[in-house]
Amino acid sequence: xxxxxxxxxxxxxxxxxxxxxxxxxxxxxxxxxxxxxxxxxxxxxxxxxxxxxxxxxxxxxxxxxxxxxxxxxxxxxxxxxxxxxxxxxxxxxxxxxxxxxxxxxxxxxxxxxxxxxxxxxxxxxxxxxxxxxxxxxxxxxxxxxxxxxxxxxxxxxxxxxxxxxxxxxxxxxxxxxxxxxxxxxxxxxxxxxxxxxxxxxxxxxxxxxxxxxxxxxxxxxxxxxxxxxxxxxxxxxxxxxxxxxxxxxxxxxxxxxxxxxxxxxxxxxxxxxx
Amino acid sequence: xxxxxxxxxxxxxxxxxxxxxxxxxxxxxxxxxxxxxxxxxxxxxxxxxxxxxxxxxxxxxxxxxxxxxxxxxxxxxxxxxxxxxxxxxxxxxxxxxxxxxxxxxxxxxxxxxxxxxxxxxxxxxxxxxxxxxxxxxxxxxxxxxxxxxxxxxxxxxxxxxxxxxxxxxxxxxxxxxxxxxxxxxxxxxxxxxxxxxxxxxxxxxxxxxxxxxxxxxxxxxxxxxxxxxxxxxxxxxxxxxxxxxxxxxxxxxxxxxxxxxxxxxxxxxxxxxxxxxxxxxxxxxxxxxxxxxxxxxxxxxxxxxxxxxxxxxxxxxxxxxxxxxxxxxxxxxxxxxxxxxxxxxxxxxxx
Numbered sequence: 001x002x003x004x005x006x007x008x009x010x011x012x013x014x015x016x017x018x019x020x021x022x023x024x025x026x027x028x029x030x031x032x033x034x035x036x037x038x039x040x041x042x043x044x045x046x047x048x049x050x051x052x053x054x055x056x057x058x059x060x061x062x063x064x065x066x067x068x069x070x071x072x073x074x075x076x077x078x079x080x081x082x083x084x085x086x087x088x089x090x091x092x093x094x095x096x097x098x099x100x101x102x103x104x105x106x107x108x109x110x111x112x113x114x115x116x117x118x119x120x121x122x123x124x125x126x127x128x129x130x131x132x133x134x135x136x137x138x139x140x141x142x143x144x145x146x147x148x149x150x151x152x153x154x155x156x157x158x159x160x161x162x163x164x165x166x167x168x169x170x171x172x173x174x175x176x177x178x179x180x181x182x183x184x185x186x187x188x189x190x191x192x193x194x195x196x197x198x199x200x201x202x203x204x205x206x207x208x209x210x211x212x213x214x215x216x217x218x219x220x221x222x223x224x225x226x227x228x229x230x231x232x233x234x235x236x237x238x239x240x241x242x243x244x245x246x247x248x249x250x251x252x253x254x255x256x257x258x259x260x261x262x263x264x265x266x267x268x269x270x271x272x273x274x
Numbered sequence: 275x276x277x278x279x280x281x282x283x284x285x286x287x288x289x290x291x292x293x294x295x296x297x298x299x300x301x302x303x304x305x306x307x308x309x310x311x312x313x314x315x316x317x318x319x320x321x322x323x324x325x326x327x328x329x330x331x332x333x334x335x336x337x338x339x340x341x342x343x344x345x346x347x348x349x350x351x352x353x354x355x356x357x358x359x360x361x362x363x364x365x366x367x368x369x370x371x372x373x374x375x376x377x378x379x380x381x382x383x384x385x386x387x388x389x390x391x392x393x394x395x396x397x398x399x400x401x402x403x404x405x406x407x408x409x410x411x412x413x414x415x416x417x418x419x420x421x422x423x424x425x426x427x428x429x430x431x432x433x434x435x436x437x438x439x440x441x442x443x444x445x446x447x448x449x450x451x452x453x454x455x456x457x458x459x460x461x462x463x464x465x466x467x468x469x470x471x472x473x474x475x476x477x478x479x480x481x482x483x484x485x486x487x488x489x490x491x492x493x494x495x496x497x498x499x500x501x502x503x504x505x506x507x508x509x510x511x512x513x514x515x516x517x518x519x520x521x522x523x524x525x526x527x528x529x530x531x532x533x534x535x536x537x538x539x540x541x542x543x544x545x546x547x548x549x550x551x552x553x554x555x556x557x558x559x560x561x562x563x564x565x566x567x568x569x570x571x572x573x574x575x576x577x578x579x580x581x582x583x584x585x586x587x588x589x590x591x592x593x594x595x596x597x598x599x600x601x602x603x604x605x606x607x608x609x610x611x612x613x614x615x616x617x618x619x620x621x622x623x624x625x
Contacts, residue, residue, distance in 0.1 A: 052621040118434075119500040137434075139501060140484040223439070223486055223623040231620065237337045238612065239344055239366065 026252070033245035043246035053231065053247065057254055060227040063142070063217075064210035064258075067149045068157075072203040074150075075157035076195070082158075083165040094162065097155045105152055109216045112148045113139065116220070140222035148216050153209055157202035164198020193273050200266040204259055211255045300329045301547050304342075304357040307334025308491060309514060313568045317561045322554040328547050337489070339363065343372050343539055352539040355548045359396050361532040362442060365609035368395050374538040380549035386557055391574040396535030397556045400571035403509045403591040403600060404443050405529035407493075410521040412503045422451035422528045425504065426479050435479070436496050436505040439486035441619040442608050443530040446601065447506075448475035450528045456601040463607065469615070473622055486623070497522065509591050510569045527599030531591055534571070566590070 033043050047053050082093045100108065115121050118135040126132045138144055168191065176186035214229030221227075228251050235244035301322075305311050311332055319330045333354065335342060340363050346352040359367055367373045373395040381387075381397055391398040406425060410416055414432065419425055425435065425447070437444050446459050452475045454462050462468035485501065487493040493507040498520050509529070515522045536555055538548045554561070559575040563582070566572060570589040572579065579587070587593055591600070 050617060050621070052617070052624055055624055056620075113495075113499065113501075117499050117501055137484060218488060219492075222484055223480075226623075233337070234616065234620075236341050238616065239340055239370065240613070241341075 029245045029248045033249050036242035043242045047246050064207050066146055067210045068203045068207035071154055071157045071206050072199050075161045076199050078158050079162035079165055082162050097158050101155050106215050108152055109148055109219045116144055142225050145217050145221040145225050148220050153206040157206050160202030161199045165195050168194045196270050300331050302354045303330050303332050304335045304354045313565050317565045318555050321558050321561050322551050326550050347372050347540045352542050354539050355542045355544045356551050359535040359537040361605045362608050364535050372540050374540050381553045386576045387574050396537035397552050398533045399536045399555055399573050400534045401592050402571050403529040403531050404506055405509050406525040407507050407522050408504050409497055410523050419525050422447050426451045428482050433503040434484050435482050436485050436487050436502040439488045441615045445472035448472040460604045460607055510571055526596040529600040530603040531600045532603050
């Protein structure tokens with residue numbers, strides 16, 4: 001008991017940081033959505049009464065799901081490839097994956113304007129090759145937002161998935177082969193289930209980060225691609241702190257709820273795989 | 275709410291402290307950043323520093339400016355002393371008690387400013403307009419729009435366009451395109467039918483608007499990158515584009531004329547220096563004239579408009595030929611109605 005308490009000292013500084021910088025402000029957000037200045041449900045009522053906010057919430061969920069799922073499908077093979085390399089190349093490859101993370105999200109979103117614009121790289125190439133006679137509208141579409149978000153979040157997903165793969169004892173694969181499993185079978189029955197949790201964690205992290213995206217849909221999206229973060233910004237700019245907090249609450253609990261559902265679906269999928 | 279504001283203010287304070295330690299005799303000034311910050315630093319700050327011996331630290335704030343000021347004021351520790359206040363934010367600042375009452379004994383002891391510039395909670399420092407800008411190189415056969423009806427005419431003027439993301443002034447533009455006279459704009463908008471009419475009219479053009487801009491800089495970028503051919507913006511942004519080699523023509527007709535204020539953040543510890551800055555900014559004719567060479571946002575300093583070179587004068591929103599077709603934006607209307615209209619706007623955009 002005492003020993004456990006002594007060991008837990010190590011985690012206190014981190015806990016303190018989370019309580020002071022995250023939990024306390026979060027409770028303030030909850031409070032200010034309910035008290036303005038007296039107890040009121042008018043912000044929550046407005047959230048429920050007007051369909052626009054729930055519509056944007058569901059679109060945010062949808063975009064985040066697409067980004068996280070597509071990311072998982074791309075990240076897994078990349079992580080598998082890296083994990084199969086000799087130790088030293090693995091280090092180099094992971095280092096290369098990390099480089100885009102040093103650039104701000106704003107800059108990376110902005111770069112997509114140059115690629116997807118009417119006078120951009122892709123359109124110029126297509127016009128040059130005669131694939132089209134008029135520039136194709138690629139910016140300000142849902143696909144533009146999803147593509148950019150995918151590119152921004154992919155390194156995180158690859159690294160998380162790869163991290164989990166390095167934990168897998170490759171002798172297990174060998175053992176499966178010795179016991180008569182074909183290469184594909186060993187992969188499907190042994191490696192994929194063992195790496196599944198890491199991929200799932202990467203997907204959930206990407207999903208949670210997507211839910212709060214703000215700059216990318218503002219720069220690359222059309223009027224129908226705005227996400228909850230954009231609506232919150234509008235409310236804060238109008239000094240509607242109470243309603244902005246209510247939207248924040250929707251984002252927080254909506255994300256939590258989705259993560260629980262995702263975890264559950266993940267467990268079901270894993271059972272099917274095994 | 276109080277606590278949330280305080281937390282925000284602590285964050286703002288911390289970031290300010292990190293960027294630069296503010297010494298005792300430093301006035302913190304919040305402006306719109308970009309070219310405005312550059313011009314302010316060049317033309318007004320030196321005059322103020324020379325007269326008072328104070329230093330100025332400038333911070334940039336755009337969309338969330340009033341939110342930041344409210345957080346500071348509620349926390350009882352304003353980090354900014356003086357802030358630019360846009361015309362649409364001025365009524366909000368007054369309603370919420372975020373601004374000090376201006377003492378004109380200190381700002382304009384000789385009574386040089388016109389009455390219209392001497393607002394109770396801020397001195398008027400400039401006029402500017404929201405106008406339509408057109409890229410003449412991309413406009414078909416070099417044709418130019420001259421009315422808002424042209425903006426709606428996608429036969430004669432095909433191609434992508436952009437307007438600001440928000441109902442402000444766009445509803446007026448729609449009504450002007452629909453044939454409402456300038457003098458009747460706000461009588462029409464005061465009725466539910468008028469609002470419906472404006473939204474319906476906007477509905478006619480929305481398919482030609484792939485993107486709605488959220489900052490002046492974004493509108494510049496859309497025109498510069500060729501994403502759109504026609505976009506509204508604040509008139510001062512045109513010169514920057516012309517300098518960058520983008521042929522931009524301003525449609526003054528049907529523009530929205532605004533005024534911008536300089537206010538003192540409630541509870542500042544540097545009240546006297548803040549007034550001194552307001553005085554320099556609002557009444558120093560020489561600085562204002564030099565500023566006009568850089569940015570076409572005229573103030574009310576005495577004698578400013580006399581003996582201006584013609585090429586500078588004709589860029590101003592208050593130049594008679596430019597002024598003729600503009601309407602004066604009714605910021606009280608917007609302050610009173612923004613919450614409901616914004617909600618309708620958000621729903622309309624998603625339709």
